Amino acid sequence: MPEVNYKVGLIGKLDMLKFKNMPKVRNAAIDASPSTPLKGIEPTNEKAKAHHPKQIEFVIDDILQNGPDAKTVILKKKDGERLPLFRAGQYISVDVPIGTTHTTRSYSICSSPALAKEGIYHITVKRDDAGFVSPYIQDNWKKGDTVIASGPQGHLYYEPIRDAKKVVALAGGSGITPFMGMAYAIRDSYEDFDLTVIFGSRTEDAIVYRKELDEVCAACDKVHVVHVLSDEEKEGFEHGFISADLIRKYGGDGEFSIFMCGPQAMYNFLDSEIAKLGLRKKFVRRELFGAIKDPWNQPGYPEEIRGRTFNLHVVQCGKEYDIPASADESLMVACERAGLVVPSRCRSGECGWCHSKLLSGDVFIPEKTDGRRAADLDYGYIHICSSFPASDVAIDVPAKPVDTQ
Amino acid sequence: MPKYDAVVIGAGNGGLAAACRMALAGKKTLLIERHNLPGGCASSFRRGRFEFETALHELCEWGTAEKFGACRQTVVDDFGVDLKGHIVPENFRVITTASDGKTKIDATLPCGQQPFIDAMEKYVPGCRKSIEDFFKIGTEFHEAGDYSLSVNGKTDPAYMQEHYPNFLRLGSYPIDKVFNAMKMPKLAQDIMGTYWGYLDVAADKLSFLQYTNMVWLYVTYGAWIPDKTSHELTTGMLESFRKHGGETWFNCSATKILFDDEKAVCGVETTCGTVETKHILCNANPTMVYANMCPPEVVPERMVKLHNAREYSARMFVVYIGLDKSAEELGLHDYSVFMPESADSVREYQSGKTIKDNYNMVSVCYNTVNPDFSPPGTCVVSLTTTFSGDDWANVDEEDYFKTKNMMANRLIDRFEEKLGVTIRPYIEEIEVATPWTMCNFVNTPQGSAYGYELSGWDSMMPRMMMMGTEFPVKGLKFVGASSIRGDGYNSAIFSGNTLARKTLSEMKEEEEG
Incomplete structure (x- = not known):
């Protein structure tokens, strides 16, 4: 017998009967309930689904020349509905099928969040003649074409709980795009902070979004732009590269957050410039690093693999493939070249969308773009967008997800 | 069409445990998961130099190095997952206003029954006996549970009455009624009820049996967290599944469950193709599965009524x-x-x-x-x-x-x-x-995140008592928070493990014809 004895009702035996009767009570509750058909989706889920679509179908509403080598593509939601509201600065990952290759690229949404209501996002594609995708888009995309992209992604946005009230944005070339979105968001009262954009271009003629920037600055006293020209010395422009001194000059004495977006060379240069400012990490944010195209220049690269081609065995949801993989390119690129469709978003090792199991073999992962979770290192998981084969390799990759009911 | 002994839909804690158990038994098992990671709620994510734990506060039923809790036995001993972690030394601190609307409460409760009881007496002088008795009752509940497991749930009523009378007498009541019956001072009740949020059921509907079980486990054995977040735990289970021959399809959603003429499961249609199987262990929500993935004629009316009667939780x-x-x-x-x-x-x-x-x-x-x-x-x-x-x-x-x-x-x-x-x-x-x-x-x-509300008529005990009729569609069982024991990592893992075992014994019966 236990040393304590409690009952709730007056008679312990009845308490026990109540216990025994629990299934009866439960059955009675079930019986009393209606047999109306079960609801297959809840309102919250519908809203969440609209806010976080796995993919969005757009039609190209228009394409506008923007400076000498950039084009702005106006994307309109195909079904005419509204688009998800985004945090200004976020990007969409656009599917680009080119022949048998299925690849993606990330483009910042450079239009106002207000246009999302009308089903419109703008992206800007700058031509890089050495590149694979941007010339293709510039030469082939036309009004009326269908474009598939992800919903808004990424973390380069103003967060009032975290960031200083003043943001100094450092933009290089087409790196202006997230800050265009932010400037519009401030003008249209979606965001509330002071934005000073220090915008580096080669020459005055090469400046993208010149007119639009001038217009936003004129319409909104919270947005300021400082142009810096690297290849020209002109009245009314700063000259050279964006430097610590320039950031100090326009950042002022108060607290400010630095947001950066531009080419990798700019980030590498700015790393040492920003270090001179002695800012806390929380005040320095940068857009995705981008895919590393020169792994051999990264610390730790095993030089002997450069230029070699390995066998890549891919397991993907019940299917298996053997494909060639160059040590100079990421495993993701190898998959895409072979015509496989793999999940891909940031292509910078950061977002984890391509999280895959390394079944065998060795890979080189540049430290700069190693955004894995701690346990992934123990259990051999990799982000294939930032992993380069260093031997024959076998991987298990997820499917590219699709929206379902 | 690829054929599997079993398909597990969803790689949450329940699904992972079910998948591990099936693979461990040598069954050809496919685990499909709509996301690209294992874990469901039990995961992590990175921002800057931080990795954030998505969900876990304290893992229950982990036990001590000397005496493993049931959850740890399953994950570490059975599945062979190697985990490193830390014991949480305090159960909780609570800062609030007492239910009298006046008294300020700021109490920190340590792990271990005696330190916990002493601390309670310090905060609410005179409550000692009721707290001591609470733990004695908790111990009795655990012994009753162990006994039930040892006889595979076929308990002897006379034996139960003799050895576990409190279990039978108090087991059907909510905590407020039992605390009152125990003459626990109201202020002590306020503090003792702190964990209600872990089950998201208020004191007037929160099963004393389930709640006591949980608190007893946390206080007696302490709580535990893995060093590298829940992602370490769930990736560990996934690796155990892989090691035992399990196959996983990530970013793959089940869209339809296929049935034969006898209204028994015969396959699953997914976004990555259709597979054949007679056994599904499903970590997805039952209401959604019945409504969206099953033809109406295979879903018994009782299941429709049950799920219309339930509320979602937390x-x-x-x-x-x-x-x-x-x-x-x-x-x-x-x-x-x-x-x-x-x-x-x-x-x-x-x-x-x-x-x-x-x-x-x-x-x-x-x-x-x-x-x-x-x-x-x-x-x-x-x-x-x-x-x-x-x-x-x-x-x-x-x-x-x-x-x-x-x-x-x-x-x-x-x-x-x-x-x-x-x-x-x-x-x-x-x-x-x-x-x-x-x-x-x-x-x-x-x-x-907690499946269906564990309140009153639908709390853990009646769900467990009715396990035999809980999954009437042949070949389709549900695991995870919406299953027999409700939410919590340990309960989800328990449900996956238990229902996989049940599936294995059904398979054995089928083989023996």
Whole structure:
């Protein structure tokens, strides 16, 4: 017998009967309930689904020349509905099928969040003649074409709980795009902070979004732009590269957050410039690093693999493939070249969308773009967008997800 | 068409446990998961130099190094997962106003029955006997549970009456009734009821049996957290599954369950192709599966009625914060602090129905237990509240970010105010998850994390007692928070393990014809 004895009702035996009767009570509750058909989706889920679509179908509403080598593509939601509201600065990952290759690229949404209501996002594609995708888009995309992209992604946005009230944005070339979105968001009262954009271009003629920037600055006293020209010395422009001194000059004495977006060379240069400012990490944010195209220049690269081609065995949801993989390119690129469709978003090792199991073999992962979770290192998981084969390799990759009911 | 002995839909804790158990038994098993990661709610994510724990506050039923708890036995002994972690030394701190509306409560309760009882007596002089008896009853409940397991649930009523009479007499009541019967002082009841949020059922409907089980386990054996977040636990289980020959398809959603002429499961249609199987262990929500993936004629009317009678439980809202000062520098000493407006859980539960009224919150600072949880000189705090209603359905897309930040600001303000600390200037990273976020990542109805409400008629005990009729569709069993034992990592793992075993014995019967 236990040393304590409690009952709730007056008679312990009845308490026990109540216990025994629990299934009866439960059955009675079930019986009393209606047999109306079960609801297959809840309102919250519908809203969440609209806010976080796995993919969005757009039609190209228009394409506008923007400076000498950039084009702005106006994307309109195909079904005419509204688009998800985004945090200004976020990007969409656009599917680009080119022949048998299925690849993606990330483009910042450079239009106002207000246009999302009308089903419109703008992206800007700058031509890089050495590149694979941007010339293709510039030469082939036309009004009326269908474009598939992800919903808004990424973390380069103003967060009032975290960031200083003043943001100094450092933009290089087409790196202006997230800050265009932010400037519009401030003008249209979606965001509330002071934005000073220090915008580096080669020459005055090469400046993208010149007119639009001038217009936003004129319409909104919270947005300021400082142009810096690297290849020209002109009245009314700063000259050279964006430097610590320039950031100090326009950042002022108060607290400010630095947001950066531009080419990798700019980030590498700015790393040492920003270090001179002695800012806390929380005040320095940068857009995705981008895919590393020169792994051999990264610390730790095993030089002997450069230029070699390995066998890549891919397991993907019940299917298996053997494909060639160059040590100079990421495993993701190898998959895409072979015509496989793999999940891909940031292509910078950061977002984890391509999280895959390394079944065998060795890979080189540049430290700069190693955004894995701690346990992934123990259990051999990799982000294939930032992993380069260093031997024959076998991987298990997820499917590219699709929206379902 | 590929053929599997079993298909597990969903790689949450329940699905992973089920998948491991099946693979361990040598069954050809396919695990499909709509996301690209294992774990469901039990996961992690990175921002800057921080990795955030998505869900876990304290893992229950882990036991001690000398005596493994049931959950640890399953994961470590059976599945062979090698995990490193830390014991949480305190059960909780609670800062609130007593249900009398006046008395201020600020109590810190340590692990271990005796230290816990002593602390309770210190906070509420005169409550000692009722707390001691509470643990004695808890011990009896555990012995009853062990006995039930030892006889495979075929318990002898006379034996039960002789050895576990409190179990039988108190097992059908909610905690408020039993606490009163035990003459526990009201203030002690207020403190003892602190964990109600872990099950998200208020004291008037919260099963004394289930609650006592949980509190007894936490206090007796302490709680535990893995060093590298839930992602270490769930990836570990996934690896065990792989090692035993299991196959996993990520980013793959089940779209339809296929049935034969006898209305028994014969396959699953997925976004990556159709597979043949006679046994599905499903970690997805039963209501959604019955409504969207099964033809109406195979779903028994009783199941339709059951799921119409149920409420979803605990729609999650979490603020994840990475700070650029250490916990010590910020004066954060507590691991877990419960900060409801009031210790009156009935009132709190009611307030939790709307965004406007929900001021409840639990904070966790992982670095106080695991100093290496984040880089030196930093720490991680998460602030969690649950919604007991579906108010996030009323938020307009256009107001979503504003609403999210308003709620996050509310929790941060209260955290600073209640603990008398300053964290705002040190926020290096912040991420906010709402019920919409939950819908996106785990696709549960209304962004709920606890399955169906474990209240009254639908609490754990009657669910367990009726396990035999709970899954009437042949070949289809549900695991995870919406299953027989409700929410909690240990309960989800228990359900996966138990229902996989049941499936294995059915397979054996089939083989033997």
